[in-house]
Amino acid sequence: MTRKKVIRIVLWVFVIGLIAAFSSIYYVFNMPRRNLAKENAVYSLEAKQLISDFKKDEASSNAKYLDKAIAVTGEIKSIRTLDNHSMVFSLEDSMEGVSCTVDSADVVVYSSKLSAVKIGSKAAFKGRCSGMLMDIQVINCVPE
């Protein structure tokens, strides 16, 4: 092997390494958000159960549910559209129930499914549990 050849190989390895490094940095920097539609629910439960768990012991419920993909089922008590075009579906109680937020992009994607959801009907949403204020909030929801 000539000296020239060695240099050429080293250069190629360097360039390929650089491209790999940059593309992985680019990917991490622009990584996609969690897509709850593609995740399996860690817990599938009735909204009533989730409410009673959180009311009983908020700290241990946080430890159990926070940031997990959960599927909740319950009676729709209120439907609201926020300023940012996300929709909030309140299950079991409009003040102290489970609030499932569907992001504006998903409101478009699931528009036909969501328009079938009516106050008084039963519905299920899968999303990421973000904790309790007055209500228990489940965000990035998709209809089940």
Next chain:
Amino acid sequence: MNRLIISLAFSIIFLSAGAQNIFITKDARINFNSSTSVEDIVAESHQATTVIDIEKNVVKFSVLTTSFKFRRALMEEHFNENYMESAKFPKANFNGKITSPIDWKSDKPAVVDVKGTLTMHGISNEVSLKAQITPGKGKISASAEIKVTPEAFGIQIPSAVRDKIAKEVTIKIDADYTPFQQ
């Protein structure tokens, strides 16, 4: 028996009158800006819950830290995992009192002083701020702004990225309250 009924009636009147002092919204908007010339960092949540008691002039405000949306998913991850530690401290709270006089019956905007305790990342600090409040028929609008430093709340930002994040973070809130109905 009569006395019982009368006292019951009074307590019902009292309770319903009590509820009229309370205004609430669960869709308050809160955003913060910690942009520098190096990086644009803004985040917003439309799901803060806030309550005003117009008799006691008390204000409460709570937001779940994971409900903030950033431009990039990576920023959300850093915010929740490295800085706010949302798994340990899922909420940020403010409990305050309006200290300057306010006429709730007026429908003109008023600027008032609010003093209270801001708790996030498990650390509480006394803060004071100005809020603009506009009472109306069956509703109240309010907006406020406050500047905080992450370090005051025990949020350590590594020196490598410190220059990318503003020293003082501006938090803005914007809420439209309606009477609380049980």
